[in-house]
Amino acid sequence: MSDSVGPTGLTDAQSEEIHRHLIQGTQIFGMIAALAHLLAYIYSPWLK
Template sequence: MADDPNRVWPSGLTTPEAEELQQGLVEGTRIFGLIALLAHFFAYVYSPWLK
């Protein structure tokens, strides 16, 4: 792995591989955030102790 100049230390991924992985992480975080936002909204609407 240390002999390949296209691989970045410490992950061993190439730059395009790292960018693809990071894009998936960002997209997953956005989906999680949207689900959490909806869950909090519904909890606010349907929870009697918050009104």
């Protein structure tokens, strides 16, 4: 990997770190949303 700075002003390592955190945050959000939808389905009386 080079330490060259791209058009965003970040190095390749910094860009990959931000990308890793963005993906991890998206996965956590997705899991929480799926759990919330499951709980809403289970505990909503009008869906049964």
